[in-house]
Amino acid sequence: MKRIISLSLGSSRQNFDRILQFAGQSIHVTHYGVDYDEELLFRLIRQHQSECDVMALGCIPAPVYMGRKTLRHRILQRLNQEAVQVPMVTGHLLRSTFFDWTLQHVIKHGELKVQNSTLTFLSGLTQYEALQSLDSIAKDIYCFDPCLQYRLPTALHGIKALRRYANIAGRRLQNLPVTLPNTRLKLSSLSLNPIVHKALQADYFLATSNVIRCFDLQDFSDKTLLLDDMNEELAADLRAARVFNAFWFKPQIPGLTEDLPYSVIEAVIQLCQDSDESLSQDDILEFLTIHRVNPCMQRLHAEREGSIRRFAFVIHPLSRRDLFRHPVLKPLTWLPERVQPWMEKGIGKAPGVLYGRIKGIKSMADGGLAEGLIYTLFATPKEMLAANPDAIYEKILAIADDAKKQGAEIIGLGAFTKIVGDAGVTIAHRSPIPVTTGNSLSAAATLWAARDALLKLGFIQIGKDKHKKTQGRAMVIGATGSIGKVCARILTFYRRDFGRDQWGPPHDAAR
Amino acid sequence: MSTVLIIGAGTFFGRQLCQQFIHAGWKVVACSRKALPGSLSLLPIQWYNASFRSQSESSLRPLLKVAADAEVVIYAGGHHDPEANHAVLYEEHVVRTANILHFCRYLPRLKHYYQTSTVRVAGNYAGLFDESTKIPDRTHDDAWAGALFAAEKLVFHADTPFARSVVRLGELIGSTVTGEFPRISGMYHILQALSRLQKSRIPLRKMTFLPFVFSESTRLPLLPVDFAAQAFQQIVASGYQQPGNTWHILGGETGISARIVLAEMMNFMGLDMEPVALPYDRVPKAIWKYFNMPLDMLATLNSPTRFHSRNLQACWPELRFPHYKDYAPTLFRYAEEHLFKGGKV
Numbered sequence: 001m002k003r004i005i006s007l008s009l010g011s012s013r014q015n016f017d018r019i020l021q022f023a024g025q026s027i028h029v030t031h032y033g034v035d036y037d038e039e040l041l042f043r044l045i046r047q048h049q050s051e052c053d054v055m056a057l058g059c060i061p062a063p064v065y066m067g068r069k070t071l072r073h074r075i076l077q078r079l080n081q082e083a084v085q086v087p088m089v090t091g092h093l094l095r096s097t098f099f100d101w102t103l104q105h106v107i108k109h110g111e112l113k114v115q116n117s118t119l120t121f122l123s124g125l126t127q128y129e130a131l132q133s134l135d136s137i138a139k140d141i142y143c144f145d146p147c148l149q150y151r152l153p154t155a156l157h158g159i160k161a162l163r164r165y166a167n168i169a170g171r172r173l174q175n176l177p178v179t180l181p182n183t184r185l186k187l188s189s190l191s192l193n194p195i196v197h198k199a200l201q202a203d204y205f206l207a208t209s210n211v212i213r214c215f216d217l218q219d220f221s222d223k224t225l226l227l228d229d230m231n232e233e234l235a236a237d238l239r240a241a242r243v244f245n246a247f248w249f250k251p252q253i254p255g256l257t258e259d260l261p262y263s264v265i266e267a268v269i270q271l272c273q274d275s276d277e278s279l280s281q282d283d284i285l286e287f288l289t290i291h292r293v294n295p296c297m298q299r300l301h302a303e304r305e306g307s308i309r310r311f312a313f314v315i316h317p318l319s320r321r322d323l324f325r326h327p328v329l330k331p332l333t334w335l336p337e338r339v340q341p342w343m344e345k346g347i348g349k350a351p352g353v354l355y356g357r358i359k360g361i362k363s364m365a366d367g368g369l370a371e372g373l374i375y376t377l378f379a380t381p382k383e384m385l386a387a388n389p390d391a392i393y394e395k396i397l398a399i400a401d402d403a404k405k406q407g408a409e410i411i412g413l414g415a416f417t418k419i420v421g422d423a424g425v426t427i428a429h430r431s432p433i434p435v436t437t438g439n440s441l442s443a444a445a446t447l448w449a450a451r452d453a454l455l456k457l458g459f460i461q462i463g464k465d466k467h468k469k470t471q472g473r474a475m476v477i478g479a480t481g482s483i484g485k486v487c488a489r490i491l492t493f494y495r496r497d498f499g500r501d502q503w504g505p506p507h508d509a510a511r
Numbered sequence: 512m513s514t515v516l517i518i519g520a521g522t523f524f525g526r527q528l529c530q531q532f533i534h535a536g537w538k539v540v541a542c543s544r545k546a547l548p549g550s551l552s553l554l555p556i557q558w559y560n561a562s563f564r565s566q567s568e569s570s571l572r573p574l575l576k577v578a579a580d581a582e583v584v585i586y587a588g589g590h591h592d593p594e595a596n597h598a599v600l601y602e603e604h605v606v607r608t609a610n611i612l613h614f615c616r617y618l619p620r621l622k623h624y625y626q627t628s629t630v631r632v633a634g635n636y637a638g639l640f641d642e643s644t645k646i647p648d649r650t651h652d653d654a655w656a657g658a659l660f661a662a663e664k665l666v667f668h669a670d671t672p673f674a675r676s677v678v679r680l681g682e683l684i685g686s687t688v689t690g691e692f693p694r695i696s697g698m699y700h701i702l703q704a705l706s707r708l709q710k711s712r713i714p715l716r717k718m719t720f721l722p723f724v725f726s727e728s729t730r731l732p733l734l735p736v737d738f739a740a741q742a743f744q745q746i747v748a749s750g751y752q753q754p755g756n757t758w759h760i761l762g763g764e765t766g767i768s769a770r771i772v773l774a775e776m777m778n779f780m781g782l783d784m785e786p787v788a789l790p791y792d793r794v795p796k797a798i799w800k801y802f803n804m805p806l807d808m809l810a811t812l813n814s815p816t817r818f819h820s821r822n823l824q825a826c827w828p829e830l831r832f833p834h835y836k837d838y839a840p841t842l843f844r845y846a847e848e849h850l851f852k853g854g855k856v
Contacts, residue, residue, distance in 0.1 A: 012661030016668035030609045040598040
């Protein structure tokens with residue numbers, strides 16, 4: 001029987017003693033968490049090195065490769081100096097390889113929409129490689145490293161700030177004791193600082209399962225977390241804290257059904273190697289390929305989507321008076337009446353801008369969160385109808401492009417923007433994201449309301465005859481309009497006089 | 512006749528367990544680092560010396576042969592040295608538990624493994640603490656309780672063909688019959704302090720109250736060792752498996768008020784005074800040390816935890832522990848005669 005001793009610098013709550021059956025061999029794994037007692041860790045390493053085939057070390061700070069500079073924590077340096085007779089693995093290689101691989105996969109397949117999102121790393125240095133790969137696609141990145149390591153009430157904005165911080169605090173960081181704070185960090189109490197406030201508004205919070213234990217989980221209620229690992233206890237705590245959703249990337253190796261720490265999985269990979277040489281990234285990838293391990297993302301709430309879903313909506317002032325209500329244009333109300341039409345005309349030619357956001361929209365069905373991006377054009381209906389439709393299309397399409405960059409999945413055309421030109425058809429063809437005018441919902445809502453009213457009043461029986469048709473006559477007022485036309489056509493399905501395939505002209509149905 | 516293997520049989524509680532199982536008609540195989548104690552020498556016990564320091568220990572082989580029939584294994588060992596640091600206690604309890612569990616895998620007839628622990632694993636948990644209570648992170652200022660808690664986790668997360676249970680004991684005190692207790696610990700420190708106070712030149716007799724650092728709301732789960740062994744034996748004999756596989760054996764339903772314990776001690780010492788509660792933080796630790804009181808006693812006397820034994824109550828509602836007042840004089844008398852004569856034992 002092969003033997004793996006796993007020593008974690010972290011909590012002893014995850015201690016276990018198991019016998020695994022993998023690739024035709026029995027592996028006895030004993031995992032000890034030493035509750036952040038560094039001396040005990042080294043004592044156990046010395047004591048157990050003769051008893052095992054591979055030693056797995058968990059919760060050891062990972063080396064940070066920043067260009068030419070490498071930050072190695074004191075414990076890591078001490079481990080390298082320790083004369084250990086058996087191969088030692090820390091799980092860093094597997095963790096970074098699998099995390100990076102899976103992240104690219106889920107982004108590519110649209111399972112996770114992090115493009116143009118704001119990301120907050122609870123410890124950017126711990127996940128520096130992931131931070132580097134996400135830097136190019138995320139809109140903003142924040143890190144809480146100073147808060148985590150020195151309890152400073154601030155966050156870092158961007159990768160450059162993190163590098164600067166690492167350069168300044170580098171040597172001290174290498175000597176920081178690895179421990180769980182006595183009281184958990186409460187980020188919401190620091191939100192008076194604008195940068196912390198912005199960091200807390202992020203779309204995704206990234207952390208390792210050890211780092212997140214240092215923070216008060218209540219701060220992540222209705223937020224989405226991206227983690228490297230998960231255990232039952234943490235999952236229960238996250239549910240209790242009402243976290244919107246949590247995703248984690250953990251290799252699911254066929255044949256290894258147990259939930260094991262990264263360091264132990266890496267130790268199993270080491271055992272499967274023929275030699276005692278230290279593992280390389282190629283070895284890991286080869287192992288994953290041979291054992292058909294696919295990149296997979298697991299979710300805390302399987303039914304919920306990734307993060308806040310966004311939509312855009314285009315509005316415009318309905319009159320000149322509305323136009324001058326805008327805080328920027330308000331001072332211009334003193335202009336004489338004669339000049340104001342000229343102003344209206346001039347301002348109406350301005351391109352659309354992001355006017356504001358609607359936050360806190362929550363689905364009653366599945367708890368999904370949504371955010372609205374409200375764009376405005378400055379043209380009043382009068383200007384809009386007078387203008388060349390192509391010019392309006394261009395403005396709306398520019399808004400659609402920007403909305404896509406902001407992460408919106410659909411754009412709604414409000415008021416006259418859906419009427420101008422061909423009622424949104426051209427825009428729908430040319431827009432990078434789906435376009436809606438809201439007319440479908442209006443038509444559906446009208447018919448549902450009519451049906452409910454009929455049921456409550458009980459004047460006629462709905463769908464009770466042998467052809468499942470309704471006895472009675474319907475009248476649609478405005479049946480030649482886009483909503484009325486749809487209503488009239490749908491009503492023909494349920495009218496007794498018409499068969500399913502007999503479409504009458506709209507005016508026929510609209511008696 | 513069923514066979515039980517008691518590991519750590521040389522400890523105070525282990526000895527009581529051996530006696531209890533023999534009286535109940537079990538075949539007992541005992542194992543300890545220590546030599547066979549005199550109190551057990553006349554009993555039909557097979558005694559082996561093993562320390563379980565590593566899994567490849569040579570002394571385990573003969574034990575494996577003798578214990579092959581064991582259906583139940585109880586680990587009652589692990590020393591509690593207040594001076595020992597976290598690393599020593601961790602090795603003592605957690606690493607040894609892992610070795611014992613692995614040893615047990617080679618016992619073909621083994622059905623149930625019992626790990627002895629303490630209710631002190633609750634740490635500074637504020638509230639009602641029963642078998643199903645989830646202990647939050649960072650509650651163990653006491654390294655001994657922390658190590659026992661880590662050992663418990665190992666037992667729960669072990670992959671074994673036999674069932675595993677954890678039995679948490681209250682604050683163990685001497686036997687109700689003889690008052691025997693092998694060393695000064697826990698409540699005996701208070702008794703010793705009172706004894707020193709009585710012998711000092713302070714004119715105590717004129718005082719009507721005695722300030723002492725304790726909380727009025729603290730309830731101590733004092734557990735006489737003979738009753739603890741008896742209840743333990745009943746749990747083992749029944750073979751019950753409760754959800755969570757955890758048992759609490761406490762000295763009574765909700766423990767005994769710290770005030771009552773102190774008042775009883777004062778009464779025995781002839782100090783006609785009322786104990787007055789002082790706040791925990793205000794009294795300098797130097798005063799506490801002057802009376803040779805270990806600092807963990809402070810935490811015990813000010814514990815915000817209220818212990819509860821749900822499973823034991825459910826299985827044996829008729830089980831009754833004697834009241835503290837009934838057996839306290841026996842304990843004090845033994846302490847006076849044996850423990851305090853030469854100071855520390």
